[in-house]
Amino acid sequence: MLNTYPLWKYLLLIVVLVLGIIYALPNLYGEDPAVQISHRTKLINESEVKHIKDTLTNLGIAYKSIEQGPGHILIRFGNEEQQLKAASLIKDALRAEDSRYSVALNLAPATPQWLRSLNALPMYLGLDLRGGVHFLMEVDMDAAIKKSLERVSTELRGYLRENKVRYRTVTLQDDSLVVRFASPEERDKAQALLEEEFRDFLFDSYDDGRSYFLRMKYSEKALKEEKASAVKQNISTLKNRVNELGVAEPVIQQQGEDRVVVQLPGVQDTVRAKEILGATATLEFRLVQGSLAEWNAAASSGKIPVGAKLYKQTDGSPILLKRRVIVTGDQIVGAASGFDSQSGTPNVSITLNSKGADRMSKVTRDNIGKPMAVVFIEDKYDFRTVDGEKKRIKKTEERVINVATIRDQLSKRFQITGLDSTREARDLALLLRAGALRAPMVIIEERTVGPSLGKENIKKGFESVIIGFLAVLVFMALYYKVFGLIADIALAFNLVLLIAILSLLQATLTLPGIAGIVLTVGMAVDANVLIYERIREELRNGNTPQAAIFAGYQKAFGTIADANITTLIAAVILFSFGTGPIKGFAVTLSIGILTSMFTAIMGTRALVNLIYGRRNVKKLAI
16 A cells, blocks of 8 residues: 555654653643752751751741752742742851851742653743843953963063073063063073963064063964953853852853853842952952051152052052062952951951962061051943943952951961951952952843743743644644644644753743744644645546545655755754844754654654555545
């Protein structure tokens, strides 16, 4: 017979359908309001779980279940009111014992255990469906290169001193370092050594008749690597900061060469998120130079002694500090806010890495009885209109927040005081724990979606899929009769498969993604329309029903393939060049095209063969 399928093809379709149903099912169960608890420095173990259960019992908090995940505990609640009350009480109780606990609100999938054991999980919901904040942040690449050159200049000075090469100054000019020498012999000697040690740089020598200069500039390859490294390190730091904020399921990813997308589901306090994510706060520890009279004289005359730099203290008074930095924020590995036992004022306890501890130990040992200052450095950005054009203005704020006399030799752990408030202490400790940004970042786009709007979006998106689905079902059934019903079954199969694949990929569903599903539902029957019209044409030409079915599927395949491949190419281009929401649309559209071709051709052919294949049919209901 012309229109029969072997048994293995029917079995394949049944297996695909069963798997599709299993992996699409989790999306029907919804989510439970939950609280996620994690610890910054240690993994949550069984004893921690028992401790938290006891804490909940003591607080009289009712919960559905407690689960131990990778590095965290998830507590499920019956409703959002219980969740919010519990989160507040748990946070107060745990942080009173240990400030390193993070307590975050979450929405946990309510998928049954038997489905989770098969790794069947629901799709993630995007910000437009769940609520939260979205930031597009741009890395200041000029500042990244400048900071990199400043680090290199410190290494360069030390290297020249080690090799007993005399130089006058090392200055930063635009995107290059310029070393000044007294003689061409010293310059040539330095160039030979530096070219061997600093291979990422291009060297250029010149003179002005009195001094001899050596210019060092990053090569094109090294410049690209430095920029890429700056973005990569900033992303790592942002992830640490988001973890400190206690946000569940954040999205932090690079977009283009110098931009980073940050999405924080469930976060509604945009101001707080902006303060933490965009802050570039770091610290420097320097020795104080001179006396109060010298500080005032330098401030009034503008004449700064060699080897010193003028700063302002928190109260606005001037102070001179030595240019050489003892320790920077990069060498801080731990920080916690608290209160000074003697004065009762806010403080931050600092823990240094081995290199920083060694440096701090040596300097404080040799300078007991002398004052040391803590410099707080922060980059801020402002947008101003200059000559009718909006420009970004960068402002670096440097102020001395603490000056203390070195009483003993310091090492790995010590405290700093002089902070204005407990919030400043908490934020500074958070930023120091999470690490300093490699380069300043500015938020160039932000969006906030409320949870109520997210629920409305889900409702409308779901309705649009259902309405589109039912409209297509009714049209196909009325117009193509039995063959239309077969196409309807295949369309339902297609929708199940599409949702199952998106769930397996753990894709994030957004409104554009729902639009892609709606479009797929409408386009899925295009292949069936082409096949059925071809069958009708064959029947009009006098072919038998069996021959018409065979010819319809065979001759329509080329047209179907052409139409779907061109749409698939467009979807791939959208995914390649589009941003987040457009990518979501492209993903659902691409998967929808592939599943619709499978169900519309192989699925409907199997049903048609099952109904008509082994019968002597005189007429087709088409």
